[in-house]
Amino acid sequence: MRVIAPQAMDTLIRLLSEDGYEVVGPTRREGAIVYDRVHGLDDLPAGWGDDHAPGRYRLWQRDDQALFGYVVGPHSWKKYLFPPRETLVRVHRRDDGGFETENGEPSPPRRAFIGVRPCELAAIDVQDRVFLGQAVRDRAYGARREGVFLVAVNCAEPGGTCFCASMDTGPRAKSGFDMALTEVIEGGMHVLVAEAGTEAGEALLQRLEPREADDAERRAAERVWREAPQRMGRAMPTNARDVIARSLEHPRWEETARRCLSCANCTLVCPTCFCAQMEEVPDLEGRVSERVRTWDSCFNGEHSYMVGGTHRTTVAARYRQWLSHKLSTWHDQFGTSGCVGCGRCITWCPVGIDITEEVAGLAGGGDS
Amino acid sequence: MSARRPTLAVWKFASCDGCQLTLLGCEDELLAVADAIQIAYFPEASSAMAEGPWDLSLVEGSITTPHDAERIREIRRASRHLVTIGACATAGGIQALRNFADVEAFTRQVYARPDWIKTLATSDPIAAHVPVDFELRGCPIDKAQLLEVINAFVYGRRPQVPQSSVCEECKRAGHVCVMVAHGTPCLGPVTHAGCGALCPGCHRGCYGCFGPKETPNAPALSAWLEHLGMKREEIVRVYRTFNANSDTFREESLRHERDTDHQG
Numbered sequence: 001m002r003v004i005a006p007q008a009m010d011t012l013i014r015l016l017s018e019d020g021y022e023v024v025g026p027t028r029r030e031g032a033i034v035y036d037r038v039h040g041l042d043d044l045p046a047g048w049g050d051d052h053a054p055g056r057y058r059l060w061q062r063d064d065q066a067l068f069g070y071v072v073g074p075h076s077w078k079k080y081l082f083p084p085r086e087t088l089v090r091v092h093r094r095d096d097g098g099f100e101t102e103n104g105e106p107s108p109p110r111r112a113f114i115g116v117r118p119c120e121l122a123a124i125d126v127q128d129r130v131f132l133g134q135a136v137r138d139r140a141y142g143a144r145r146e147g148v149f150l151v152a153v154n155c156a157e158p159g160g161t162c163f164c165a166s167m168d169t170g171p172r173a174k175s176g177f178d179m180a181l182t183e184v185i186e187g188g189m190h191v192l193v194a195e196a197g198t199e200a201g202e203a204l205l206q207r208l209e210p211r212e213a214d215d216a217e218r219r220a221a222e223r224v225w226r227e228a229p230q231r232m233g234r235a236m237p238t239n240a241r242d243v244i245a246r247s248l249e250h251p252r253w254e255e256t257a258r259r260c261l262s263c264a265n266c267t268l269v270c271p272t273c274f275c276a277q278m279e280e281v282p283d284l285e286g287r288v289s290e291r292v293r294t295w296d297s298c299f300n301g302e303h304s305y306m307v308g309g310t311h312r313t314t315v316a317a318r319y320r321q322w323l324s325h326k327l328s329t330w331h332d333q334f335g336t337s338g339c340v341g342c343g344r345c346i347t348w349c350p351v352g353i354d355i356t357e358e359v360a361g362l363a364g365g366g367d368s
Numbered sequence: 369m370s371a372r373r374p375t376l377a378v379w380k381f382a383s384c385d386g387c388q389l390t391l392l393g394c395e396d397e398l399l400a401v402a403d404a405i406q407i408a409y410f411p412e413a414s415s416a417m418a419e420g421p422w423d424l425s426l427v428e429g430s431i432t433t434p435h436d437a438e439r440i441r442e443i444r445r446a447s448r449h450l451v452t453i454g455a456c457a458t459a460g461g462i463q464a465l466r467n468f469a470d471v472e473a474f475t476r477q478v479y480a481r482p483d484w485i486k487t488l489a490t491s492d493p494i495a496a497h498v499p500v501d502f503e504l505r506g507c508p509i510d511k512a513q514l515l516e517v518i519n520a521f522v523y524g525r526r527p528q529v530p531q532s533s534v535c536e537e538c539k540r541a542g543h544v545c546v547m548v549a550h551g552t553p554c555l556g557p558v559t560h561a562g563c564g565a566l567c568p569g570c571h572r573g574c575y576g577c578f579g580p581k582e583t584p585n586a587p588a589l590s591a592w593l594e595h596l597g598m599k600r601e602e603i604v605r606v607y608r609t610f611n612a613n614s615d616t617f618r619e620e621s622l623r624h625e626r627d628t629d630h631q632g
Contacts, residue, residue, distance in 0.1 A: 030543070030571065031544060031549045032544040032549050058549070074544055075542060259585075261557040262533075262585065264536050282519065284404045285400060285403070295536070295539070300530070300531075315585065
């Protein structure tokens with residue numbers, strides 16, 4: 001077991017920048033931990049924690065200088081790999097009546113993600129299946145995804161809306177990272193236990209000049225890994241897939257629809273939701289048209305618009321579509337659940353609807 | 369462009385002019401607009417006012433007088449397409465606060481000769497008086513959406529104006545939710561997109577300037593606003609702004625007003 005000092009994060013960020021990466025990671029802004037460009041240790045949210053409850057999120061100041069003492073914020077890495085708005089192609093009308101096309105976006109930068117939680121690694125894996133594992137590969141997603149360097153951070157203190165343990169996606173990363181860190185703070189001890197997941201990760205770790213952990217550090221790290229799964233704020237019922245498959249006419253959908261705002265927040269903060277709409281955006285002269293892809297949501301009426309109109313007209317139908325796809329038919333489509341247990345849809349629902357409580361309610365019969 | 373450009377007319381009813389100014393505010397795009405359509409009648413921009421009929425009429429403002437109720441019918445008859453722009457034209461505007469009060473009492477209070485005043489009891493959206501081809505929301509409207517509506521008209525297609533929530537624009541922009549993270553009351557979850565989440569982007573709650581979104585659930589949001597500590601009379605007020613007379617906001621404010629009355 002090897003450790004680095006917390007201050008080594010400064011070197012890590014600098015080395016990745018020198019290697020040509022655009023380094024993005026957690027930083028404090030607008031009363032939350034968000035993902036943005038980070039240039040050094042000072043940009044990381046040292047000493048900040050976050051409280052999570054349904055429909056409620058608050059930062060608080062810790063009594064230590066933990067760099068990764070928060071859980072997850074409203075952003076996910078999705079915004080880099082599957083951006084909210086993207087021009088896919090630009091079409092030019094030629095004078096002879098023909099057309100020419102060009103790629104909509106310039107080549108993406110190579111990015112390094114700092115502080116990727118295990119649930120988020122799982123979410124990236126889910127989106128890889130969606131965008132790259134199907135018959136037609138999403139070229140733009142692939143170009144962004146290929147260059148990514150992933151520095152994961154295991155969770156020591158899961159939040160009030162976390163349930164990754166029940167989704168088997170955390171709180172400790174098993175694979176899918178270049179480097180994984182575990183922050184260990186105990187008494188006067190403050191170190192980052194570092195593991196390499198790839199050759200590139202090992203090469204970078206070597207440049208950080210790690211040392212072997214002493215016995216106390218080793219024991220403290222093992223305690224983090226052992227105890228974190230016991231501290232989940234929530235749990236998803238294990239048979240969610242089947243519960244939903246046999247609950248399609250359950251009265252609870254209508255009950256939940258009375259609370260649901262169909263505002264789409266859950267789907268937009270979800271790190272795996274991938275629905276998008278395409279717009280053709282022509283100029284007034286009729287010379288150039290852009291095909292633009294933007295984040296969409298199954299909670300919007302337009303999303304189910306087909307010839308003749310919108311077919312999911314009620315909020316109940318839309319909530320059922322989201323939940324049944326996420327937890328049940330996603331398995332049929334992509335061979336995995338669409339939920340990674342990050343809890344964002346619970347925390348960032350403006351009225352605090354709790355996905356785990358909904359599934360438990362569906363499992364428990366007609367009453368809510 | 370084709371030999372004959374379609375003609376455009378811009379009309380004003382009870383309003384502040386902000387929405388029609390949005391057309392003049394299209395500075396970079398104005399020449400392209402003028403190439404694509406002939407701006408034939410736009411008193412705010414030019415004293416050269418061509419005769420109708422017009423291919424496209426943009427109508428700003430609400431109907432508040434018997435005279436205006438007649439005038440909008442004439443404009444409708446002379447317009448191939450009629451698009452209403454802004455909260456006044458699509459919902460009655462801030463002046464629709466009169467719909468919740470006694471207008472005769474106002475005129476008695478304000479005017480020396482109230483018998484000279486011919487006004488309607490309500491401020492109405494244009495669509496309450498004549499058929500409307502498209503309603504563009506906002507107080508004021510968004511410039512990019514106005515250009516999209518004009519563009520769609522020129523090419524004979526449906527405007528791409530999403531009816532989803534302000535939250536969607538907020539999340540796409542990467543703003544932190546002011547209600548979840550700060551406890552700031554926000555109408556974003558029930559409000560029609562279009563402004564680009566302007567207020568949440570400045571750490572303020574949404575004021576609902578674009579009126580209700582598609583499938584709004586105001587009662588559920590109001591329940592949460594109460595949970596955040598908002599009083600019932602404050603809830604009445606948040607729905608009584610520029611879109612007070614839209615069905616959803618009107619019903620929600622009236623419901624809370626009734627409940628406040630019951631509580632004495």
